[in-house]
Amino acid sequence: MISEIYDVIVVGAGHAGSEAAAAAANLGSKTLLITMNMQTIGQMSCNPAMGGIAKGQIVREIDAMGGYSGIIADKSAIQFKMLNLSKGPAMWSPRTQNDRMLFAEEWRYALENTNNLDFFQDMVKSLIIENHKVVGVITSLGIKIKAKSVVLTNGTFLNGLIHVGDKQLGGGRMGEPKASGITEQLVSLGFESGRMKTGTPPRVDGRSLDYSKMEEQKGDEKPHKFSYSDTPKLTKQLSCHIVYTNETVHDILREGFDRSPMFNGTIQSTGPRYCPSIEDKINRFAERNRHQLFVEPEGWRTVEIYVNGFSSSLPEDIQIKAMKYIPGFQNVKVFRPGYAIEYDYFPPTQLYHTLETKLIQNLYFAGQINGTTGYEEAAGQGLMAGINAHNKVHDKGEFILNRDEAYIGVLIDDLITKGTEEPYRMFTSRAEYRLLLRQDNADIRLTEKAYQLGLADETRLRNVEEKIAKSNQLEDYLKETSLKPGIINPILASIESSPVDQAYRASQILTRPNMTLDKLEEIDFINEKIGDFSQEVKEQAEINIKYRGYIEKERENVAKLNRLETIKIPEGFDYTNINSLSSEAKQKLNKVKPQSIAQAGRISGVSPADINVLLIFLGR
Structure with a gap:
């Protein structure tokens, strides 16, 4: 005790x-x-x-x-x-x-x-x-x-x-x-x-793989990080690799379907829609002749490899036999097979x-x-x-x-x-x-x-306040700074954007497609003024300027959704033939059968875009 x-x-x-x-x-x-x-x-x-x-x-x-x-x-x-x-x-x-x-x-x-x-x-x-x-x-x-x-x-x-x-x-x-x-x-x-x-x-032995037959996937050249605290940034990185299954792999996997707990009724519970097993993928998407796999290292000091995309509960002999026909996996050694868990x-x-x-x-x-x-x-x-x-x-x-x-x-x-x-x-x-x-x-x-x-200290709060202040300062500068045609047109030409015939604010130019703050910094006096701002502050200011209109429109759309309780959906309505709806939305709407647009909007997997499609279809 x-x-x-x-x-x-x-x-x-x-x-x-x-x-x-x-x-x-x-x-x-x-x-x-x-x-x-x-x-x-x-x-x-x-x-x-x-x-x-x-x-x-x-x-x-x-x-x-x-x-x-x-x-x-x-x-x-x-x-x-x-x-x-x-x-x-x-x-x-x-x-x-x-x-x-x-x-x-x-x-x-x-x-x-x-x-x-x-x-x-x-x-x-x-x-x-x-x-x-x-x-x-x-x-x-x-x-x-x-x-x-x-x-x-x-x-x-x-x-x-x-x-x-x-x-x-x-x-x-x-x-x-x-x-x-x-x-x-x-x-x-x-x-x-x-x-x-x-x-x-399955987890496999990386020493048994032939990476020359795979597509290398390196990390970002300038890696960011998750934490807003002073955690270290990556200075070296390990590569992942991409490879694809093929028809031979699929045919071998199908050999084990009669022994698969997914298909013989042993497993009756629901699995994750967005992370299906490899047998589920080749069964549900029979028209596809290949599926993407990510070959992911498990750490700096281990040869263990995680075969992302090959989740499976098939018999271990079938898993191993099929993997040998994946490019680069001909000599694969398996540390442990994949499995399902209920x-x-x-x-x-x-x-x-x-x-x-x-x-x-x-x-x-x-x-x-x-x-x-x-x-x-x-x-x-x-x-x-x-x-x-x-x-x-x-x-x-x-x-x-x-x-x-x-x-x-x-x-x-x-x-x-x-x-x-x-x-x-x-x-x-x-x-x-x-x-x-x-x-x-x-x-x-x-x-x-x-x-x-009481979970964040004062230093963290001050850092955020400084970020907001500097972002606002940078936004104000870009809104106040005028760019004459002779200065900005060469940069506009480099991004195949139409030239201007009069001076425009830097903030207005920044809202153009393909225009970035990095591009504006090619102008010497702008670079001199904002070059010392942190990348975080620059990113914040650029997003705020470029997307302010979209953000306001999004707020209006959400307010509109809250008024949709009164718009009723006809009983027995069939969503299958509305092509603009996502496949998940069709499935969920036909199953739940919501009585109103607002209720439809609360169904997990039905997006605001799907609701707009329904509104148009119902003449609203």
């Missing part, structure tokens, strides 16, 4: 649990992090990468809020890429390839150096509930630990079942035991539970926006237990659950981020209001305010909130 009563107990030390524990402890709560294995704190169970489309924005938001994920990602990065630079800034998304072992090591080091945080290695088998309120946990050793609040971040461990072909193993990850007892107790208390699945690809989750409509459960007071859920998928989504929820658990036991107000304030706000609002029947993944298209919720301005949006909470 541990006699101490903790303010917050966090169960599970994955991405959600680690952020929850850090947040609660840094806010001053006496916190206990319980994990089944102290060696796997912050483990990257699937791909060794952080960020990506919309996920990179979440990591930057976590960092702006005083969380650790961005710092850990920077310290363990082996490659950095800013994705979608050919599109508008709302789509720019940072991503790091990471050293898997170093990532976990840095997480443990950061947590062990966090005040108010204790650790205990054991499995939590049940909660102590009194008068519909959680007051502690009981471990598999029978140890009772009292707490004022509990955050469950069990990941894939709740009754986890691993599938490799026709073999099944109980476990939360390969080689690690499942957690049992909690689901059964929660269901007995009235909670609704369900089953979901996810999968992971696990329990609890539909998140059973939560408040604070992530506290509606049935049991002071009990919070974060991460895959809520039906999400992805390290970043889990970490964002963990951060918010940790903050709110601390606030609740210290009689402080709830902390909620709105949809117009953060992707984290969009994520939680989607989960709470819409639920999810498949593992939820964040995309830029899910956010109405995505031009406001960019990766470059997460610090401007959130640092002051973090400072008021």
